[in-house]
Amino acid sequence: MADFTSGFWDLFITVLSIAGVIGCALLLYMQSSEKLEPGQKASDTGHTWDEDLSELNTPMPRWWIWLFYITIVFGLAYFFLYPGLGSYPGKLGWKSTGQYDEEVKAAHASYDPLFERYKAMDLKAVAADPQARAIGERLFLTYCAQCHGSDARGNKGFPNLTDKDWLYGGAPETIKQTIMTGRNGVMPSMAAAVGGDEDVANVANYVLSLSNTSHDPVKAELGKSKFGACMACHGADGKGNQAIGAPNLTDKTWLYAGNVETISEGIRKGRNNVMPAWGDFLGEGKVHVLAAYVWSLSNNPAEASAADAKPAEAAAPAADAAASAASAAPAK
Structure with missing residues (x-):
């Protein structure tokens, strides 16, 4: 990376930029040096199309030439006022980050x-x-x-x-x-704790059985005992634990998919989700x-706001009654 942050590249960009503007000016000068006197015809370049359509070497209109010169002057002025030549910051000291900071501030x-x-x-x-x-x-x-x-x-x-x-x-x-x-939800790989591929498939079927999703009853029964390795997070009933972000396995809501293949993949490889x-x-x-x-x-x-407002409304009359009773009580 040091090669791309050395002073050479600042010089390279500066020379290339200025040379490009000067080159454009020289090309424009060479192309605009020829003028036609009143009544003089432009020279023929020798290129002919469709037998009688000749290409003439006609100079550009003077207003067009001056427009190009103005563009070149504008480019040089831009290089002087704004950062465009390597590390040169420009006379005005303008920066895109500075403009962004001002816009964010506003x-x-x-x-x-x-x-x-x-x-x-x-x-x-x-x-x-x-x-x-x-x-x-x-x-x-x-x-x-x-x-x-x-x-x-x-x-x-x-x-x-x-x-x-x-x-x-x-x-x-x-x-x-x-x-x-x-949040960082981590499901560790449980392949070693559960057993081989057959045991993983059995546990996956048991997990599906918790939500009455289509599964193999025989394999689910075999996987029930192996599910003990998962209880620490998902609980003995499989209803999960919101304190650690362990999902409820008894509903039909799946973050990836509710089938044996996907559940088995999660058991074997684990999951790592980052919010x-x-x-x-x-x-x-x-x-x-x-x-x-x-x-x-x-x-x-709307319903939640109305429900929250009801207890406050019910408490208001009681508070008023308490205040009235307090004011009517004799001072001790």
């Missing part, structure tokens, strides 16, 4: 107050806000759709976010934590709105 000044307002709200309330949900959808389509799909229904190895099946839990705060800090952390990149305000949107994909925000 964006933060414009949008941060909005995200701060949403961050102070409960996640369910944010999900019930139409504007916040629209913002969350845009964030999702920009940063999450590549893995989970534009419809959020996931893909092989990427969870469906529109159902209520969650590896770590579907509470709004849990979803926010997942987006903020990421990247977005907290540092997006900031907590945007993650808050995004988490509310993701939660709304499998829940009804």
Whole structure:
């Protein structure tokens, strides 16, 4: 890599750039040196097509020539003002990173107050806000759709976010934590613990039997005892453990596929799924709105907000009655 960061390449680019502009100027000068006097005909190049169509050596119009000269002057001025000649920073000191930083700063000044307002709200309330949900959808389509799909229904190895099946839990705060800090779900290779290929297939059939999915009953019975190696994560009943992201094997929701071949592959080779952390990149305000949107994909925000409001409404009359009783009680 040192060869590509030495001073030679700065000099090479500088010489090549300036030589290109000067070469264009010399070519333009040579091509524009010939002029036609009034009434003078252009010389014939000797090329003829269709028997009578001759190619003439006609000089370019003067306005066209001056337009090219102006372009060359503009190019030289650009090299002087902006970075274009190796490591020369340009007289104005402009940088693309500097412009980007200014644009980001302006964006933060414009949008941060909005995200701060949403961050102070409960996640369910944010999900019930139409504007916040629209913002969350845009964030999702920009940063999450590549893995989970534009419809959020996931893909092989990427969870469906529109159902209520969650590896770590579907509470709004849990979803926010997942987006903020990421997840790393590891299924270790269990081939050695389970046994040979035949035992792996038997366990795979037993796993399918837990959700009443099509399987071989005989092999499932043989694999039941071998499933003991999997209980530490998935539990004796196979219902998983959300604390460590171990999936529930008793439903019909599969991250990869619900068949003997795919399950056997997971037992033999293991799985390693990574959900990247977005907290540092997006900031907590945007993650808050995004988490509310993701939660709304499998829940009804309006119903949730109404349900949360009922206990508060019921508590209000009791609080008023208590206050009245307190005011009426004689002082001791």
